[in-house]
Amino acid sequence: MQKVYVTAAAMTKVGRHFNLGFKELAYEVVERVIEESGGEAPDYLIVSSTLAALQCHQLDVSTIVAQALGLSGRRRIPSIRVETGESSGAAAVEIAVAMVRSGMAKKVLVVGFEKMTEYPSAKVNADYSKILDYELEVMRNVTPPNYAAMIMKDYMRRYGVSREDLTSWPVRMHENASRNPLAQLPFKISKDAVLKAQVISEPITLLDSFPLGDGAAALMIAGGDFIPPGSEGVEVLTTCSSTSTPLYLRDELASLPATASLRKVADAVLPSGWRKDAAVQVHDSYSIYGVLALEALGFAEPGQGYRVVEELEYLNPGGGLKARGHPIGATPIYGMCELYALMMEGFAGLSFSGSYGLVHSMSGPDYNSRLIILKR
Amino acid sequence: MKLSISIHWRRKETHYRLALTKCRACGRVSFGERKVCPYCGSKDVTTLIPSGTGTLLSYSVSYFRREGDEEFLPRITCLVKLDEGAIVPGELVDVDPDEVYIGMKVEAVLRRYSSDDPYGLIYYGLKFIPFLKG
Structure with a gap:
């Protein structure tokens, strides 16, 4: 069984980002995590969003994020979307850790986002x-x-x-x-x-x-055998x-x-x-x-x-x-x-x-x- | 259009009669029509239609705004312990919030849940009012 580490992390300011859609929010944090990971792309993408279907009118957001971020074309990185209500992001991490620990993936990029300000608060x-x-x-x-x-x-x-x-x-x-x-x-x-x-x-x-605000955050979850010694991060x-x-x-x-x-x-x-x-x-x-x-x-x-x-x-x-x-x-x-x-x-x-x-x-x-x- | 005829109609025993599930194995009663007892896991269950009276277990006067319900605020959301033993979530209406107290005797009546205003479907179902019978 692989030891599993968080090797990179990034988040945006939480707030009313009227000028940024979910693709731009995800881009901001994913780019920083990939850069922190030496520019290497992950071999799996897990996307967490609770309200994407209701607030952004978007199904299959993991594929759409992969396409928008250039992960789908030449690299054809597989992706999956996770939703378990308010704990969706933790469920995404849970799956990423299981994939790396089992050897199914070496490095999994986890990105969570939510657009909470596209509509009036009553909706x-x-x-x-x-x-x-x-x-x-x-x-x-x-x-x-x-x-x-x-x-x-x-x-x-x-x-x-x-x-x-x-x-x-x-x-x-x-x-x-x-x-x-x-x-x-x-x-x-x-x-x-x-x-x-x-x-x-x-x-x-x-x-x-809690206040209603938009935001995105991302992590790289990687297996111990694939990380250079000394850059393990947090287990x-x-x-x-x-x-x-x-x-x-x-x-x-x-x-x-x-x-x-x-x-x-x-x-x-x-x-x-x-x-x-x-x-x-x-x-x-x-x-x-x-x-x-x-x-x-x-x-x-x-x-x-x-x-x-x-x-x-x-x-x-x-x-x-x-x-x-x-x-x-x-x-x-x-x-x-x-x-x-x-x-x-x-x-x-x-x-x-x-x-x-x-x-x-x-x-x-x-x-x-x-x-x-x-x-x- | 936000409301669906079939979603509401399928649960008519719940919305119009507060249908409960009674477990023959453990004897406990739970809100909703279920195939499995949520307490002991037994499938030896039967549907029980309650009398519709009970006591107020807890409540909150709510100003939480959701699309379409602004004109009905504040709502009094509550948990009612029915005389048959099951706890039911719902709304308390036709009473001043200042007159509500825990332990209050209540009964179920038919009221409007929500609607596709201005020309669409209307969902009806049971809410609670202070006990009037007798």
Whole structure:
């Protein structure tokens, strides 16, 4: 079995790129990754986009990206598109790692993109809501922030946590993003601003939610036998993923059962005490999910996650989905790029002395959850 | 045209009668017509049509804007525990948000879900209102 490494990474600034289509966004990051890889083309292309069919009117985006980027002609590089809702980018990495580890490919280029600003937000919101079950949830006018709101209410009631306590998450994310030049919202906010912001689905306000922004990010995933000694980059120790039941079938609202099941993999693969030696990216489309993800992964006991948000030094260093932004199909790849940068040379004003990196991603209220574990 | 006759019609027992799946193996009841029990995996299941009454388990007053539903905001999205034991996601209507409370007794009524405005199809289905019977 091949050891697998991330050997190059690139991302665009997240924002409203009205002058750039998905081809231009992908081009920007793919060119930089190929250049960082010594100009050599990959032998497989994996493209992640969640909303391409609905926002860009484009099917078979992996072929279209390969054609637009000059990978399809003389080189005839095979490609595939991956979509698993909000965790699509992590699923793309999962497949790339499996291909390289098995020997099916030596070098796989993973690119994630999303165009979130082609239409008014009401259409984007309607399309994004389809990560839930269209027939049983979406048609009945139930949307992702509604579920997050009910989970947040249940958490507050169950553990006696106040609405103000849960402002620790967005305040920290914006503080991190203020040091990340690629973040969509690179500025600090106050607790009061969170509480007084426009209500999305009470108790969730605008400042508990991710902004709509375009972006693209790319990685080169390569096998150890094919990398010159000394340029290995960051090793991918393992990837794992899980699915869970719809929220209305759960006995408990305030937990992330699929994510919790992945914690066992991390504990099995990593030495005891690994949490003190790790940087972590968790999925925080809404504040409560960031807090619950920390609890599910064992960084805090149930009901205590909001207390450790300020203590963890290497937590969502780029500002998380909340403040770096959530160009959906690219988001977990941004998480990978940020930890790669942190582990290689430092990132967003931080230098990292630890050994491990965890990228967590999920879709909706933990309908599927994925974890990528890195080591340097 | 965004709405489909067949997608809605195929699930008419769900949208018009809140059809549930009752598992003969583990005894649990789940929302939706299913071929497999989502709790224990048994295929020994049967469809159960509930009475339509239950209690409010959780809710949120939502201003989340989706194409076509701006005029209906805010919506009260909820989880209702039916008297038969299953939890159902949906909407609570005909009530002031300030008067809603967890544990409130509710019942299902037919309402409009969405429409292909201004001349297209209209989806109807069950939503919840405060319990009026008796």
